[in-house]
Amino acid sequence: MVGPPKKHFLPLLLLVSLFAIFFFSHYHSSVPITPLIPNVNPNFIPINDLNKNLSPQNTPTFTFLIKVLAFNRLDSLSRCLQSLANANYDGDIVHLHVYIDHFPFVNDSSNVLDQKLEDSQRMLEFVDGFLWNFGNKVVHYRTGNVGLQAQWLEAWWPSSNDEFAFVVEDDLEVSPLFYKFVKAVIVNYYYNVSSSSPSIYGVSLQRPRFVPGKHGNKLHLDTGRELFLYQLVGTWGQILFPKPWKEFRLWYDKCKAKGIKPFLDGMVTTGWYKRMGERIWTPWFIKFIHYSGYFNIYTNLGHERALSVSHRDAGVNYGKTVGPDSQLVDESSFDYNLLEMQPLSNLKWYDFCFREVVPGRVVRGVDDLGSVLQSVQKLQTVLLVSIFGTSETITRNLLCHFERLNIQNYIIMGPHSDFLYDLARRGHPVIDANNLLDNMRAQKLIRFQGSKSELADILVKAYMIKKCLEYEYNSWTIDANMLFVSNDFFHEFIINKSKECIAGKSSEIFFVRSSSSVRKIWTDVFLNKVATAAVQAPLPTENKNFVFLVTKLLEQNGVGITWVDETSFGMKISINSVIQSILGAWKIVYWSMEIGLDLVQRQLEEMGMWALDGDSSCKAVICHQSS
Numbered sequence: 001m002v003g004p005p006k007k008h009f010l011p012l013l014l015l016v017s018l019f020a021i022f023f024f025s026h027y028h029s030s031v032p033i034t035p036l037i038p039n040v041n042p043n044f045i046p047i048n049d050l051n052k053n054l055s056p057q058n059t060p061t062f063t064f065l066i067k068v069l070a071f072n073r074l075d076s077l078s079r080c081l082q083s084l085a086n087a088n089y090d091g092d093i094v095h096l097h098v099y100i101d102h103f104p105f106v107n108d109s110s111n112v113l114d115q116k117l118e119d120s121q122r123m124l125e126f127v128d129g130f131l132w133n134f135g136n137k138v139v140h141y142r143t144g145n146v147g148l149q150a151q152w153l154e155a156w157w158p159s160s161n162d163e164f165a166f167v168v169e170d171d172l173e174v175s176p177l178f179y180k181f182v183k184a185v186i187v188n189y190y191y192n193v194s195s196s197s198p199s200i201y202g203v204s205l206q207r208p209r210f211v212p213g214k215h216g217n218k219l220h221l222d223t224g225r226e227l228f229l230y231q232l233v234g235t236w237g238q239i240l241f242p243k244p245w246k247e248f249r250l251w252y253d254k255c256k257a258k259g260i261k262p263f264l265d266g267m268v269t270t271g272w273y274k275r276m277g278e279r280i281w282t283p284w285f286i287k288f289i290h291y292s293g294y295f296n297i298y299t300n301l302g303h304e305r306a307l308s309v310s311h312r313d314a315g316v317n318y319g320k321t322v323g324p325d326s327q328l329v330d331e332s333s334f335d336y337n338l339l340e341m342q343p344l345s346n347l348k349w350y351d352f353c354f355r356e357v358v359p360g361r362v363v364r365g366v367d368d369l370g371s372v373l374q375s376v377q378k379l380q381t382v383l384l385v386s387i388f389g390t391s392e393t394i395t396r397n398l399l400c401h402f403e404r405l406n407i408q409n410y411i412i413m414g415p416h417s418d419f420l421y422d423l424a425r426r427g428h429p430v431i432d433a434n435n436l437l438d439n440m441r442a443q444k445l446i447r448f449q450g451s452k453s454e455l456a457d458i459l460v461k462a463y464m465i466k467k468c469l470e471y472e473y474n475s476w477t478i479d480a481n482m483l484f485v486s487n488d489f490f491h492e493f494i495i496n497k498s499k500e501c502i503a504g505k506s507s508e509i510f511f512v513r514s515s516s517s518v519r520k521i522w523t524d525v526f527l528n529k530v531a532t533a534a535v536q537a538p539l540p541t542e543n544k545n546f547v548f549l550v551t552k553l554l555e556q557n558g559v560g561i562t563w564v565d566e567t568s569f570g571m572k573i574s575i576n577s578v579i580q581s582i583l584g585a586w587k588i589v590y591w592s593m594e595i596g597l598d599l600v601q602r603q604l605e606e607m608g609m610w611a612l613d614g615d616s617s618c619k620a621v622i623c624h625q626s627s
């Protein structure tokens, strides 16, 4: 493909060798997760109402564009276009756009120059003579060398939300089945409102090969799962969906204009960017996908088979021809119907670590709780995090720390908001506390008059602990005004302290051990006592806090409570606190809800506990061994 002059050949060879080196790291997927029962669009917000009941067939503006990126390899291009022309397009109109990059103007001898000019001319003559019967053929011949990044990025600006682009580098060859497959994916996962997701940015036809968060290690797939979602972009046969691509282009503009680089710690692609800079485009796209929490659809056809293959021909990316990476499939390759697709809710989703992500876990009502609790618990323990009264960035920062510490058994509970639902879309389990409280009242689990939405925090916490006790889970409850420095915090407390409940003296840390004695006390009656106490608690609000209210009620019932002093193991941020950058001795960092979030952020930055970058996504992708 398109790329740098010969003297910069080495870095590209390094990239090639990354593809070639296989580290056999066996991936074990996480504890089996109880699948959520699919009901009407349980997991995903529809793309937009305009798409209701539309399909390519009855959407007049449905358009499929093939964007071929070519440079100076006539034989490759010829094979590529031939395979595209041999595909089955079902009688649909499909347009072909060919982008031919120019050779770079370097100080060549006149012989070499004449040869290059002649090659270019032959290339254009071939493309001009190439018969394309399925739609328009448009040729874009560059006046200068733009390179791979601009070839990709400038290939497309979608003219509607019904326009799809298939970007094909010239050393690819596609299966004759590719279009029928892609169309089936679009019908099933884009136009079907009850089986679509705004998180999907496209479809990759290549065989998935590596895990970018794990040094580019080879990806190991179980057989028997035909389709799955994975965050990584595939450059050997990528179909792009219009909306995410537009968002990407705008995001890229913003980063370029502001001098922001696509650095994402922990990703092998960041190393590529550092070596190759603007000659490649994938680090930018990958950074955008990490920021936006989007996913790509992949096939797992087994036996190293795929719907598109790269011949990895000699050229700029490869010093000599490496040959195809996979085998192309055709109609005869399958003893099942590849075009019959499962509902989206049956597919698995994977992040840049190839760790399973479960999007769409939202607790809105009492009946949603069981499956979500079971899916998040680890070692029979659940961590409930209230984000009432905190900002989005503080919550995001907390979630980056959970990723760093490999804490997976959390549920975020907060007020009804787009932010909360966006967290769920990205795979964080959430509780919509306002909806859940309404549902608790509708089901007469809790009785009190008036709309006390400010009590949602307390009442939902009390209810969640009750449910955890019913499932025999230990529960930790915290507010989002703290960060853990390491993840041994919980274990130590549970091991050291013998009483059934642990409560923080000055924060909302609260632990309830699963035991039959507490289960007997924490009943619906108890829940209503909490509600009554919360309603009656006098202002100011500090007397309305959860730990204050429930510990009083528990003590009245003779439950033993161990009080812990946060100042003995935590570092408190306050206006005049002296920042200690050595956090080793501390287990947590915490702050009062009253202090300004700017101050919190500044101090966390000084401590090295601010894990967000400029666009409020985590600075790093952190993969763990057995996750």
Ligand SMILES: *[C@@H]1O[C@H](CO)[C@@H](O)[C@H](O)[C@H]1NC(C)=O
Binding pocket: 107
């Ligand atoms: C190109 O090469 C010629 C002869 O080697 C030299 O005189 C000329 O300055 C070079 N031009 C550039 C732009 O490097």
Ligand SMILES: *[C@@H]1O[C@H](CO)[C@@H](O)[C@H](O)[C@H]1NC(C)=O
Binding pocket: 192, 193, 194, 195, 342, 343, 344
């Ligand atoms: C849309 O998806 C749902 C859920 O997977 C499925 O039951 C339904 O048949 C699909 N509708 C169409 C028109 O394919």
Ligand SMILES: *[C@@H]1O[C@H](CO)[C@@H](O)[C@H](O)[C@H]1NC(C)=O
Binding pocket: 492, 493, 496, 569
């Ligand atoms: C738990 O016990 C260990 C050993 O007795 C002690 O070093 C540690 O500080 C205790 N942790 C807490 C949080 O009390």
